[in-house]
Amino acid sequence: MSQNINLEPRLTRRQERLLIALFVHGESRISEFEDDFDAHPDTLRRDLDGLADAGYVEISQEGVGGAANPANVYSLTSKGSEFAHEVSVSDSNSSVLESLDEQERKIAELQAEVRYLKQQTEAQEHYIRQLVEFAEMRGYDIETWSPDE
Incomplete structure (x- = not known):
């Protein structure tokens, strides 16, 4: 009797959220994720690179500020789209x-x-x-207030 064993590594919650964000927004750069994720850009890059290694994400490059500064653009593969769709419509994650x-x-x-x-x-x-300028022009002695005082 043979069992089907899933040898693929388990995705982290952040990686799942990245896949869903790509599913919702389409092609994206690291800078577009920074406001939505409480993680350093290098951490997001490592997560996305891991997703690319697992076949969920495709990485292409786009010139930014000339050929010397290419930026990675991330998009879902069909495997990534299927996963994000399953997560987004499953009973426990329908919302x-x-x-x-x-x-x-x-x-x-x-x-x-x-x-x-x-x-x-x-x-x-x-x-x-x-x-303050008006009061000083009128000859009033104005002390500058500081909230530390």
């Missing part, structure tokens, strides 16, 4: 893509809020500088 979409929406909202708050901070700092 993976919805969850990724929701997380991306939340990230975009937070990034927009950060940009807004930075703009507001810059505007307030400019206003304070104008008030």
Whole structure:
């Protein structure tokens, strides 16, 4: 009696997420994953290289800033697409893509809020500088306040 034994290495959760991200977004570069994954670009590169070695991902090169700076572009092979599709539609993971979409929406909202708050901070700092200059022109002695005091 023979058993079918799967000799392929088990994928890490991050590698599975990378495959799903490629499934959703198509061809991508490392820089496009950096905001969505809490990992160093070298770690992501190693994960993607491992996925390429296992036949899930194909790596091509694209010129960036001239021939001296090629960038790797990652895309799914048919094996990678099948795996990502199975993971995304399986019963236990049926909401993976919805969850990724929701997380991306939340990230975009937070990034927009950060940009807004930075703009507001810059505007307030400019206003304070104008008030200090005005007060000094009127002869008032202004002490600069520091939050460390």
